[in-house]
Amino acid sequence: MKAQVAALFAGLLFGLGLVVSQMINPDKIIGFLNVTGDWDPSLALVLVAAVTMSFLGLRLAARRTRPIVSDKFQIPSRRDLDGRLIIGAAIFGIGWGLAGYCPGPALAALTVGTWEPVVFLGAMFLGSLLCRFFESRFPQKAPKI
Amino acid sequence: MENFTPYTALIGGALIGLAATVLLLMNGRIAGVSGILNGIFKSSRGDAAWRVWFLIGLIIGGGLYIMFFPPAFEPRTGFPLALLVIAGVLVGFGARLGSGCTSGHGVCGLARLSGRSLVATGVFLTTGMLTVFFVTRHVSGV
Numbered sequence: 001m002k003a004q005v006a007a008l009f010a011g012l013l014f015g016l017g018l019v020v021s022q023m024i025n026p027d028k029i030i031g032f033l034n035v036t037g038d039w040d041p042s043l044a045l046v047l048v049a050a051v052t053m054s055f056l057g058l059r060l061a062a063r064r065t066r067p068i069v070s071d072k073f074q075i076p077s078r079r080d081l082d083g084r085l086i087i088g089a090a091i092f093g094i095g096w097g098l099a100g101y102c103p104g105p106a107l108a109a110l111t112v113g114t115w116e117p118v119v120f121l122g123a124m125f126l127g128s129l130l131c132r133f134f135e136s137r138f139p140q141k142a143p144k145i
Numbered sequence: 146m147e148n149f150t151p152y153t154a155l156i157g158g159a160l161i162g163l164a165a166t167v168l169l170l171m172n173g174r175i176a177g178v179s180g181i182l183n184g185i186f187k188s189s190r191g192d193a194a195w196r197v198w199f200l201i202g203l204i205i206g207g208g209l210y211i212m213f214f215p216p217a218f219e220p221r222t223g224f225p226l227a228l229l230v231i232a233g234v235l236v237g238f239g240a241r242l243g244s245g246c247t248s249g250h251g252v253c254g255l256a257r258l259s260g261r262s263l264v265a266t267g268v269f270l271t272t273g274m275l276t277v278f279f280v281t282r283h284v285s286g287v
Contacts, residue, residue: 005239006171007195011202014164019210021157022150023217031148033277039150046158047251052205053162054256057169067173079259085261086268088243093269095235097276098228102247104178108207114220118232127237128183
């Protein structure tokens with residue numbers, strides 16, 4: 001129960017941050033990626049502020065043996081660079097640049113009042129299912145850590 | 146650069162980082178939206194609830210702010226539906242294959258100084274910029 005309340009609170013802050021920073025506006029994303037045009041560097045500052053704050057949070061977490069309302073920290077441990085990471089990120093970037101949406105902002109933008117996020121999220125779910133099908137056909141070898 | 150909004154970018158970014166900190170300190174989890182979303186369908190029952198609540202918070206958090214402070218931008222109209230669908234499929238496929246999206250790799254991964262996330266972020270920023278250069282700017286007139 002406490003874990004769910006904490007997650008809800010974290011989600012509220014996350015959604016608020018995405019709207020305040022206007023990252024839910026796809027024109028802001030495309031404006032940032034459009035480096036040869038009328039460049040809008042806002043996204044870079046969002047990233048810098050978010051990474052700095054998260055970095056401080058990680059330092060706080062490093063002092064603890066376990067999280068406050070859960071049993072253990074679950075932080076990714078893989079260090080290998082594999083083809084799936086790079087190809088996946090490349091495909092993700094193409095989709096991101098095409099419409100100016102990624103998963104978080106699309107969810108936070110659901111209440112803006114256009115159909116775009118709804119359509120995008122439906123298609124995103126389909127893409128995720130396609131990837132799951134791909135992964136079941138071509139299982140990944142055990143990663144080298 | 147007349148669209149540059151430095152103050153709201155810094156405040157919003159700090160809120161996103163604070164959200165990631167809360168989720169890490171309280172739940173011991175990384176605030177990667179695509180990972181949280183995908184995990185709902187493959188994780189055990191006990192592990193799905195916090196994910197759903199985080200996502201509900203994400204939607205409501207955005208909604209509450211929009212309710213009190215209507216967005217400072219006009220929602221985009223007339224964007225080609227087919228392009229939106231293709232974009233969504235690519236983002237869903239890529240985020241899963243590449244184990245993360247802008248929040249998981251871009252925010253949390255960079256903060257952990259993860260080499261994998263640094264590479265992923267560099268790659269999706271590059272392909273995103275190339276896509277805007279070759280395709281999107283000709284479509285949406287930016």
